[in-house]
Amino acid sequence: MISSTNKFEQLPTEKQARIVDASVAEFSERNYETASMNKVVERAGIAKGSLFNYFKTKSSLYHHIYHLAIGEVKAYLRKVRDETVDLPFEKRLTKIVDSGVQFITDHPRLARIYFRLIYSADSPNRQKIVSELQVLSNDYLGEIIQDAMDRNELDPNLDKGQAVFFLDSVLNRFLKDYHEAKSHGDADQFNRDEWVKGITIFFTKGLK
Template sequence: MYSNFHKLKEEKKKQILSSAMEEFRQYGFEKASTIEIAKNAKISKGALFNYFNTKRDLYVYLIDYSLQVIEGFYEKIDLTEQDLFKRIENVGLLKLYTQQKYPYVFDFLTSTREEGSPEVKEIIIEKTEYIYKQGISKIYQNIDYSKFREDIDIEKAVEVINWTMLGFSEKSIRQLGGFENIHKFGETFLQEWKAYGEMLKKCYYK
């Protein structure tokens, strides 16, 4: 179905996908402009529709492509690490590396969850719900919750830890563009996260 698109060089495919994801993220399915997508990808609108028959086809392709990236991300999670803080630390670092390699994927997928267009809403749910649930389940698989104090509501504690990590990772992603060396940035990320983690451990661990 997308044979013409798959024949393109990797750099050109990446350019088209990045342009499309950013346009849909900013404006949603209905208001996104295929003219702008083509313009920013440095191709003609005719060429865009030679690769994808319709705007909806392009949108669905982006979802499938993004989910493949996310599945790869989940597969790299180290399930042998049973400490919750270290697990979340590893997940956060993985997300940074994935964000650097695929800069528009996370934001695009987040935008699909808020998409209200009846033309794509059903297929978004159909394609993404299982992956999200599976991913959340995997992040917390094999965690040793016995480290928490007995008087702590573990479910609420995990929520607080997640909120902290989410805010921290979003801040880190915004800073990512200023670092040429992703591994050096990763070291900075780890140092800062460990400081947050130590504070939270004092609140929740025995």
């Protein structure tokens, strides 16, 4: 079976990079519907026909790009999870938030694509993608909460589903606001350490 991005993957690395960069820029600045293939080819410095040769449709280009974004997110999450297995819940939560902040700093455009995907209703297959991400997040935070329950750091009779939901709500919202503040230039209304401390205290108390 030949993937739909096969032709693209056989391109010289430099050209691939240019196209990916242009696409990431476009999809991070505009939502799916208003992002323009014309603008992408312009930015990438290639002909329109070429782009449609590499990716049959706008939708398939978008899929390629958001998979890339989600892949990066996953890598950050996996890394911090593995690096903190032995830490107590509180410290672990802190590291996770830090890692999120780091991701936003390192990849602001990918972060934007990620948040766009989660919070807006327009991307193709949105429902499927979002529910996949939901599962991912559930597994991820679920594991961390379970570990803490096993160690008696959190109430072992917790409704884990709800606990995950609360954690997910606050973490995502915090990172989204942080990302927005950052891209508007007023990031340091957030005293980050203060917030991270507040979040961890709140959760360790609330879920005790």
